[in-house]
Amino acid sequence: MNSTGEPYVEVAGFQVPSRLIDGYQVHRAALSRDFDVLSLPRQVLLAGTSGAVPAEVSFAHGVPEASGLSAVTFAQDRRLARALLERAAVPKSAGASFSWRSISRARRYANKLGYPVVLREGVGENPVRAIHHINSGEELRAAFAELRRRDKADRTPGSNPHIAGYATTRLTFTHDEEGNEVAPLRSRMMVEEDVPGSTIRAFVVGGELVAAVELDETQATGVKDRTNDLPTELTQVLVRAAEAIPGLACATVDAIHRRDADSTQVQDFVVIGISERPRIETYLTASTDLDDVLGDALLGFQALEAGLSLGPVVDTIARPLEIEGLRHADKVADELPQVAKAHGITLEVHRADSVAGDIDAWASGAPAAIAALVELLMAGYLVDDKAAAVNFSKEAPSD
Amino acid sequence: MTELHTSENSVAEDTTKLNRPVALVRLVRFRRNDDKSQPSRIYAQVVGSHLDKEVRGIGQAELFQNGEHLILPANAWKCGETVLEALLSKQVPLGDIRQSTSLIDGLIHSVESSMPTEDDEPAHAAYHVVFRAIREAFLAFCTADSPVEDELGALLDGKMPKVSRYFVSPPPPAPTYNGTPANVFSDAPYIEPLPKDGTKGHLLEREALKYGMASTRYPNGAFVVTDSQSQQRMGFKWGRSPLASGVALSICSYKEATRRLLNRVDVPVPNGRVFSIADEAQAIQYADRIGYPVVCKPVAGLRGIGVVANIKNRNELEDALRLYKHSELGADDFVIEEHVPGEDYRIVVIGDRVVASVVRAPASVTGDGLHTVADLIEHKNQARQANPHLSSRPIKLSESLEYQLELAGLKYTSVPARGQVVLLANSANLSQGGDSFEIADELHPSIKELSVKAVQAVPGLGFCGLDMLIEDHTKPVWEQRVTVIELNAHAAIGSAQYPMWGTPAPVAKDFFEATCANADISLPVAQSERLSVELSIRGRVTGVGYRQWLKRKAVRFGLTGFVRNHGKSGVLAHIEGDADAVAALGYLAMTGPHRAVPTSVTMRHVGGLHRSAFEIISDPFKVRAVRKAKRVVSRMRRKVRKTLRLGTPRGMSLALPRFRTDEESSRQRLGPA
Incomplete structure (x- = not known):
């Protein structure tokens, strides 16, 4: 956790914000197979072995190209995802959606359901914002008021690092009695049963469960690798949940094993969420090698879809590095080699163009370190600047 | 040549002096203030000329009575329009206030038959607000003996964005392009009532239904179509489809990423x-x-x-x-x-093919020497209402529009000369009120090749609405400057399917066919132009007037069939008729009347019932139960009345029973803590 409250994870000697880990992992996996890569804003990664632009495989925040646009949009709509789970006969926690206009009905529903309940945002980034352990109608109303609040950053889809590149833009808002910007009155929230128990998070890609971990009480950190000890029937339910959203190539599925249940039968589990993003940061805390397993699985799956064969794993890579669109290219050209050196990367700057904001360089080092360096540079965390594109390809385009 | 003064000429001269022709009438409604401190106002204006000088009369009234804001019924406005239009054919007698009063009162009286009764006092009062403004304007016009300050004009120049309704007669000429009137679309009446953010999705769903697929619609424009043969499912939400990837949108929606990527594959970008x-x-x-x-x-x-x-x-x-x-x-x-020179084109690429191309012009109006910029904008927006794609994209009265007018030295009340084109935006965006012309047949092959190359540079982009600046679309790219400025991964269907001018392209059909080909779904050879579909509607749809609402919509769309309740929280309907109308009603079913909250609508193809009308079928058991309940209630009422007549017996209370609060009910259900 840094001073801004954003959680960080250490990878290849770099402190990387945990929200960048999905993108970092596919980047690392691609470089470790000696692929050429082009990084674009919002963690877009194009990788391959040929062409002016290496683009046989591509990812955004680690989400593979095979996940269709409508599929990732469905996954960000919790109300819709629940409806699809129901149609796929996947057990889910009891819940219903309400808007600020129907808050009284929401209270009646929560009374009927029995407290505690959890309130989740209807549409938003995964995992959606949620308030757990709500124990009364007053607390429910307060939770509604809190989740309704809109941040000015919601209307900066281009520069807000917490909004996925494919997310729907939320421009509309209204004001509450206190003058705060809030979601429109029709925006819906989910009132759900706050199921007590342990949470299992599973990563499914291409219809197969690749990894599963048990999460801690906050449902934000993996604490135990459960990949090999899940009941077969539960594995099937988790895969079915991922497949409930048409066109979703990979998903992270959360399910709770009810605390009061005395068995591990499937009926004792309820699915509480599906994310189009892998959320690899929660797996690596449960087992140190799970992050690489997921990154490799994502690359392998998308390469298979594209009919691209994976080469042998390499320990070191060396090639031209083109950095574009910097605000202060001269300054970055001075600082970057030092930062790289501190992490075992050799980086030589050949040319810096302050008008265009471009740097031509040569870099060599371990795939993991170079992937982390580029991801941080693109996100604006490495130096006091951020790049608009980084090309790390064996064949630099001739001028 | 000296003009001969005949007795006929003298009469004509006298008539000119005594009568004043009405040349133009306006009716304008200004919205009330956001804090409701100032009520909504109606302004009427009558314009004419007298002795070569323009004469105006203005009247105004507030939609406010007894401390209450009045709601303006649509028919009240219509009546106002009728009265004002009738004035255009009149020679207004001057110097005779009684005759003028009698004329306007007579016209008002002729439309009063359509007014609500006095029992509906607020509505009745709203009609009179409109009439009061018109009467005042007319009488002011009759008595004005010199040009007066244009009070309404000053208001419009300062507060035009506050105008909520606007009428001018005679209207400006209908918009044309090289003498060709704007396109008319047969499906416009079905698309017009649909939620505006879901038209693209609706057009794709309509194609799916015409190809015999089932569809389940969910809130917020999402739907899943299922192929009955392969049972494969495809999801759509608004313009988001399986034909693009999340990666593709992440690139296309970030202009810097698009530019950097296209630059690398030698596609010209600014x-x-x-x-x-x-x-x-x-x-x-x-x-x-x-x-x-x-x-x-x-x-x-x-x-x-x-x-x-x-x-x-x-x-x-x-x-x-x-x-x-x-x-x-x-x-x-x-x-x-x-800023690259050239006209703005939206080129639609599906796979490796250009399927449509629309040139877009910035929002503009063309003067006729009579109407003001405000008149022309309002009239053009009305013409856009007849276009399914442009109806929800009117010319917006914004700061940037006023900035454009200012650059041209104009105001809302300026009267542009006949044929003068007034630019209202500096970007050719249809959402900002721009015009569209379909020209795919004329597009040079080299521009098509370049378009496909640009789209194929973005991984996972099977469909794209590509925005390009081109100097001359009939010339090759090497003879001019051609620049790609934007790629759109959303299904940009409407602009090419519903161009204002030019041959419409069937983009939704091409798009849907490509989506199916991408999913290895084989389609029937032909589509059905008539459909017979079962609608299964779930959610809060019973006890909220849903069936009556659906019937009204079905009748309005000319569909036949029936609707009935299906369990506690479901409604089942069978609708038959024109495929465009059936698909639109299927979408509309997801909205429902005010109190309804549908959670899903499933549309499945069924055999035709060949009914001649649309009916509501009632559950016979429920009807019997309701009748029985009514009998019980009326029996109880009789008993209560009888008891009251006889006097309340000792110990019997006539107070209403007390209902439990939610908390009490909940406590009782849950038992002691």
Whole structure:
């Protein structure tokens, strides 16, 4: 956790914000197979072995190209995802959606359901914002008021690092009695049963469960690798949940094993969420090698879809590095080699163009370190600047 | 030549002196203030000429009575229009106030038959507000003996965006292009009542239904179509489809990413860079370096929000940045790029094929020497209502529109000369009120090749609405400057399917067929133009007037069939008729009447019932139960009345039973804590 409250994870000697880990992992996996890569804003990664632009495989925040646009949009709509789970006969926690206009009905529903309940945002980034352990109608109303609040950053889809590149833009808002910007009155929230128990998070890609971990009480950190000890029937339910959203190539599925249940039968589990993003940061805390397993699985799956064969794993890579669109290219050209050196990367700057904001360089080092360096540079965390594109390809385009 | 004065001429001269023809009438409604401190106002204006001088009369009234804001019924406005239009054919007698009063009162009286009864007092009062404004305007017109200050004009110039209704007669001529009137679309009446943000999805769902697929619709424009043969499912939401990937949208919706990528595959793009709002000084320096004119736009924009093009110098750039900061995306990073000459094209690419091309012109109106800019804008917006794609994209009265008028030295009340084109926006965006012309047949093959190359550079982009600036679309790319300015991964269907002028392209059909081909779904050879579909509607749809509502819509669309309740929280309907109408009703079913909250609507193809009308089928058991309940209630009423007549027996209370609160009910259900 840094001073801004954003959680960080250490990878290849770099402190990387945990929200960048999905993108970092596919980047690392691609470089470790000696692929050429082009990084674009919002963690877009194009990788391959040929062409002016290496683009046989591509990812955004680690989400593979095979996940269709409508599929990732469905996954960000919790109300819709629940409806699809129901149609796929996947057990889910009891819940219903309400808007600020129907808050009284929401209270009646929560009374009927029995407290505690959890309130989740209807549409938003995964995992959606949620308030757990709500124990009364007053607390429910307060939770509604809190989740309704809109941040000015919601209307900066281009520069807000917490909004996925494919997310729907939320421009509309209204004001509450206190003058705060809030979601429109029709925006819906989910009132759900706050199921007590342990949470299992599973990563499914291409219809197969690749990894599963048990999460801690906050449902934000993996604490135990459960990949090999899940009941077969539960594995099937988790895969079915991922497949409930048409066109979703990979998903992270959360399910709770009810605390009061005395068995591990499937009926004792309820699915509480599906994310189009892998959320690899929660797996690596449960087992140190799970992050690489997921990154490799994502690359392998998308390469298979594209009919691209994976080469042998390499320990070191060396090639031209083109950095574009910097605000202060001269300054970055001075600082970057030092930062790289501190992490075992050799980086030589050949040319810096302050008008265009471009740097031509040569870099060599371990795939993991170079992937982390580029991801941080693109996100604006490495130096006091951020790049608009980084090309790390064996064949630099001739001028 | 000396003109001979005949007795006939003298009569004519006298008539001119005694009568005043009405040349133009206006009726304008201004919205009330946001804080409701000032009520909504109706203004009427009568314009004519007398002795070669323009004479105006204005009247106004507030929609406010006894401390209450009045709601204006649609028919009250219509009646006002009828009275004003009738004035146009009248020679207004001057100097005789009794005759003038009698004329206007007679006209008002002729439309009063359609007024509600006096029992409905607020509605009745609202009619009189409209009539009062008109009467006042007319009498002022009759008595005006010299040109007076244009009070309404001053109001319009200052508060035009506050106008909620506007009528002018005679209307300006219908918009034409080279003498050709705008296209008319047979499905417009079915699309018009649909939620505006879901038209693209509706067009795709309509194609699926015509190909015999089932569809389940969910809230917020999402639906899943299922192929009955393979049982494969495909999801759609608004313009988001399986034909594009999340990666593709992440690239296309970020202009800097698109530019960097296209530049690498030698697709011409404008020079430019991205800046944050803290970098304003740096952005100005950059524009100075690359040279003016430049364009300023948000780095991840949509619908043309915050775009200012053709910025000619540093001062204009500073103004543009101020405008940008006030836009909805004003806190986001922005791009400064060179302004490339050329007309604005939307080229639709599916796979490796250009299927449509629309040239877009910035919002504009053409003067006729009689009407004001405000008249022309309002009239053009009415013409756009007849276009399914443009009806929800009117010319918006915004600061940037006023900025454009100011650049041309005009105001809302200026009267442009006949044939004068008044630009109202500086970017050719249909969402900002631009016009569209379909020209795919004329597009040079080299431009088509370049378009396909640009789209194929983005991984996972099976469909794209590509925005390009082209000097002459009939010439090859090497003889002119051609620049790609934007790629849209959303299904940009409407602009090419519903162009204002030119041959419409069946983009939705091509798009849906490509989506199925991508999913290895084989389609029937032909589509059905008539459908017979079962609608299964779930959610809060019983006890809320849903069936009556659906019947009204079905009848309005000319459909036959029936609707009935299905269990506690379901409604089942069978609708038959024109495929466009059936598909539209299927979408509309997801909205429902005010109190309904449908959670899903499933449409399945069924055999035809060949009914001649649309009926509501009642559950016979429920009808019997309701009748029985009514009998019990009336029996109890009789008993209570009898008891009251006899006097309350000792110990019996007539107070209403007390209902439990939610908390009490809950406590009782849950038992003791």
